[in-house]
Amino acid sequence: MADLTPQQRVSFERFKVWKHRPKSKATASVPSPQEVFAEMMKATFGPLLRDQGLRGSGGRFELPSDDYWALLGFQKSAYSDGQEVQFTVNLSAIRRDVWAERAAASPALGERPKPTVVYGSWATQTRLGLITPEGSDKWWPIVRGVDPGPVAEDVVSDLLKYGLPWLREQITKRR
Template sequence: MSRADYDAWRRGRSALDRTDDPAKDVYQRILRDEIGPALRAVGARGSSGRFAMPSATHWAQLTFQKSSWNEADALAFTINLLVIRRDAWASIVARDPWMGKEPSATSHIGPPAAQTRIGFLRPAGTDHWWELTTGAPVEPVLDEVMSDIFCLALPWLDAQTAALGRP
């Protein structure tokens, strides 16, 4: 995944208009109509803000997280990333069955997982949350999110999958 994938996404779509829809509706719509299809076009599986790159040996997840402080006219969100070998996850679940059959990028797992929030991959290296506000332009937010997904998040998932190696 690369800048070329991001550029292809930009070329293949129409800009979004400003809307007076509630921020939560705009968020759901961009996940469903923009982000989901773009991620599936590069091989990801998933929907509703939870996506995984296919791998027989690793869980490589990209999960959207909404702030718990959202209001009707403003919604903040970020993206969590996780890579863990499937055999390592199976060992964790054997020890702690309550962890579930697959990991969640929004839960802290610790080693042997590689986890981060997308903001820490950005040049500033700090946590980053985007905000959608009712009546505000959507396009600049979506453009920045997609650039970070294609140019930062997906390459990080690939690099971590390679770094964690084969089982």
């Protein structure tokens, strides 16, 4: 552990706290946070994004564009468990010609970008919370037994006010 950088040490300590947290038995009558998240995706976020012209499902959506990969992806935290799921929204606008060039040079990139992967300075990417007036990374919690309605409302509001306009602005920029 002596070889860890200060940043790695903080991450390691956070992981230890998470790993050894008190765990309680879930009651069968209360849906798990994962089930609530899946239902929010299916009943709220997916239909909203498709109504706004995006295609996709399962937390990955694309705004159709001839020139750009305009992507929106939901990302769950690695620290989620049976009591809580935290998630954020990633946005990417990557020129198709730039992607093709990069992918040809590095075939491991694949045929198309993923909205939850950070590619580097050549790709325009952000998290939804960073483009809100607060300007900070934002992770929404779904906690077992707590009404998820306010979380869904906040996500929908941020998507409509900031996320979708940001994506649309990126794909209308001059090349």
